[in-house]
Amino acid sequence: MKDYQTYLLDLDGVVYRGEQVLPGAREFVAWLDATGRAYRYISNNSMASPAEVAAKLRRLGIPAPDARVVTASQAAIEYSVAHFAGQPIWVVGLPPLRQMAARAGLRVLNLARGDAPDDPAAPATVARAVLVGLHRTVTYADLREAAHAVLAGATLIGVNRDAQLPVEDGLVDPGCGAILAAIEVASRTQGQIIGKPAPAILLAALDALHADPATAVMVGDAIELDIAAGHAAGIDTILLLSGLTSPARAATADPAPTVVLRDLAEVLAQARAAAQ
Numbered sequence: 001m002k003d004y005q006t007y008l009l010d011l012d013g014v015v016y017r018g019e020q021v022l023p024g025a026r027e028f029v030a031w032l033d034a035t036g037r038a039y040r041y042i043s044n045n046s047m048a049s050p051a052e053v054a055a056k057l058r059r060l061g062i063p064a065p066d067a068r069v070v071t072a073s074q075a076a077i078e079y080s081v082a083h084f085a086g087q088p089i090w091v092v093g094l095p096p097l098r099q100m101a102a103r104a105g106l107r108v109l110n111l112a113r114g115d116a117p118d119d120p121a122a123p124a125t126v127a128r129a130v131l132v133g134l135h136r137t138v139t140y141a142d143l144r145e146a147a148h149a150v151l152a153g154a155t156l157i158g159v160n161r162d163a164q165l166p167v168e169d170g171l172v173d174p175g176c177g178a179i180l181a182a183i184e185v186a187s188r189t190q191g192q193i194i195g196k197p198a199p200a201i202l203l204a205a206l207d208a209l210h211a212d213p214a215t216a217v218m219v220g221d222a223i224e225l226d227i228a229a230g231h232a233a234g235i236d237t238i239l240l241l242s243g244l245t246s247p248a249r250a251a252t253a254d255p256a257p258t259v260v261l262r263d264l265a266e267v268l269a270q271a272r273a274a275a276q
């Protein structure tokens with residue numbers, strides 16, 4: 001393994017699974033801190049703020065300043081600010097996402113309610129962009145207003161394309177991608193995706209770190225999300241077997257990761273050897 005200077009770490013299946021810290025995670029993060037390596041935790045979460053994700057890491061005994069977490073919702077908001085600051089935007093998502101967007105400087109037309117503009121003089125169709133996150137109380141009116149805005153020329157931005165959302169009882173709920181798909185079908189428009197497997201979230205993290213892509217690596221357990229995103233971002237990838245992927249699947253992964261390792265304990269051993 002190469003002596004990487006920048007690590008982008010997926011969380012579920014890499015650092016923890018549910019409430020359980022995975023082997024080597026605490027030790028690897030301590031080594032990153034001790035050796036001055038740059039790193040970010042990369043979450044596809046379309047609801048949680050970086051502060052909420054960081055609080056979970058700290059609860060599990062892993063040091064995590066809020067600024068070390070990049071969530072897809074935050075990256076999508078930053079992307080929207082970069083392209084649509086000061087312009088009207090329609091947000092399909094729960095109040096915390098709409099409030100995050102407003103706090104970041106976006107002019108959110110439906111800040112208080114989901115299904116009508118707060119300013120009656122500004123219908124959804126004046127929006128320059130529609131930002132779609134997970135919305136657990138989405139209504140037909142939400143989909144209709146969003147579709148109307150896109151048909152009137154607004155740019156459609158999706159936090160991620162996750163079809164499903166794992167829930168505690170082993171079932172899966174519809175994910176952000178399911179809501180986005182409804183709006184894409186209704187508006188006959190493909191959304192621009194920020195979260196994994198799109199490279200945007202990784203490129204934003206690398207940019208914020210002023211990282212050299214040649215010595216950066218994405219570490220994840222999902223071929224279709226983490227490895228695909230790293231591949232699209234043009235950086236090396238480490239596929240771990242501590243989460244979703246079996247050794248048999250890893251052997252035929254497409255895109256192929258740069259290296260396949262068991263867990264962060266093995267990453268630490270390899271990283272130490274590479275740094276010698």
Ligand SMILES: [Mg+2]
Binds near residue numbers: 220243
């Ligand atoms: Mg994962």
